[in-house]
Amino acid sequence: VGVSNAGVLLLGESGTGKELMARAIHEKSNFSKGLFVDINCGAIPENLQESELFGHKKGAFTGAIETRKGKLELADNGTLFLDEVAEMSLNTQAKLLRYLQEKTFERVGEDRKILTNTRVIAATNKDLKDKIKEGTFREDLYYRLAVFPVTIPPLRERTEDIPSLVSHFIEKYKKEFDKEVSSVTPEAMNVLKNFYWPGNVRQLENIVYQAMIMTDSVIIDLQSLSDDIKTKVENNTNNPQNTL
16 A cells, blocks of 8 residues: 555554554655655644644744644655544544645634645544444544554564564664573473563563563563563462452
8 A cells, every 4th residue: 555645544443553554655656756744643732733734924922923834734745643633623624624635724823825745644442433422533534544544453463573673672672681592492482472561562672672671681581571470360260260
């Protein structure tokens, strides 16, 4: 899908790597020479979402002390990544839909049309079809965003990825700790593969980070791993019906 101009909607639980997937799509696309700009819709108050996305004119509202470009304009000829798009207000949804249809928008407080060539990739861990039924997400916007939906499986459904992810995180943090950690013992890897990972890849990264603090050698062994994870894996082994 990277080489197309299709709208992409990334679906999956929190921590599965939706932003990394969005960056990978951007890098494989015709928009790769432009910026990759991200916006977390859930972290922005509803009354500031339009300004953050479309920009504003000086004096458009209290606190608008200067004219400012929005993320959509900053991503011109690049990619705008809308994380947690389900948290976007209905009013902002309507304006985003208009942009996707016309490729033009207006800054808050301005009448001038601005044309940009921005690819939009959205992501959510919510069921947007449920949000449509609740009346909190526009159905027409959903179909604009979800031309090519991609579901990223939770880590517990792709445990074969765990060894390569662990190796990646070890390499990532070796320099920070000034430790030549190079491997994981089979016993420790077995625990990692059998954990449920409710926090997905983000949680795995944290566990590897903690283990690199704890280890006194060039390997991550059982003693390096969090007692909480070892206990839960042991409980699951003894009671297969207990998923956590």
